[in-house]
Amino acid sequence: MTKALIVLTNHAKFDTLNRxxxxxxSEATHFNQVMTDNQIDVDYVSPAGGYVPLDPGSIAADQLDAVNLAFYTDADFRNRALGQSLKPSDVNAADYDIIYFAGGHGTVWDFPKNQELGQLAKQIYDNGGIISAVCHGLVGLLAIQNADGNAFIDGKQLTGFTNEEEAINQLTDDVPFLAEDALKAAGAHHTKSDPYTEHVVTDGRLVTGQNPQSAKGVGEAVIAVLNK
Known part of the structure; x- marks a missing residue:
């Protein structure tokens, strides 16, 4: 049976802001819904395991579409994803065909240097699986290294949250680094569309999306790669 692993952040607060x-x-749920629609089981992992905080902005009234509301009110999702996510050491890479790094600003603190998650993703990929990510979740790819020690994303085509989108958020000076800059510095070929419009890039078995608007599209692109 095909199975997907969704990676979520544990980081709950900006370091420089009382926020x-x-x-x-939606970056977890819209991708998840595509998996559900295609009869793909999903598990949830986070760098530390256990509690996963939600960005309050993502559950504002204007964000609670039918998919978000269905997952937010589902006890299984709340318990397994938000309350009791797995630790990387709990996970056997051989059980999964897909790994997906969901975004949210918390990820820029706890994804990039998490070697356990990086190794897990690389094992899934080396087993013929798909690595996917959206928005700030792309910084999880910075922890993935090839056998020669070089960055996995060096030379890869991808997208991710842009400097312009961070400026629109007025958070440029309150994140430890800018996702777009970090991805480019690691050697990736980063492309983008207009701010907060859907943009999905597929490079072999790597599928990435620019922003929250791209999460469903990443899921659909993953299914397309899976069905090749």
Missing amino acids: ATGVWL
Whole structure:
């Protein structure tokens, strides 16, 4: 049976602001819904395991579409994804065909240097699986290295949250680094569309999306790669 692993952040607050953060709900749920529609089981992992905070902005009234509301009110999702996510050491890479790094600002603190998650993703990929990510979740790819020690994304075509989108958020000076700059510095070929419009890039078995608007599209592109 095909199975997907969704990676979520544990980081709950900006370091420089009295402002909560966490996973951006739709970036988990819209991808998840595509998996559900295609009879693909999903598990949830986070760098530390256990509690996963939600960015409060992602559950504002204007963000609670039918998919978000269905997952937010589902006890299984709340318990397994937000309450009791797995630790990387709990996960056997051989059980999964897909790994997906969901975004939210929290990820820029706890994804990039998490070697356990990086190794897990690389094992899934080396087993013939798909690595996918959206928005700030792309910084999880920075932890993935090839056998020669070089960055996995060096030379890869991808997208991710842009400098312009961070400026629109007025958070440029409050994140430890800018996702677009970090991806380019690691050697990736980063492309983008207009701010907050859907943009999905597929490079072999790597599928990435620019922003929250791209999460469903990433899921659909993953299914397309899976069915090749």
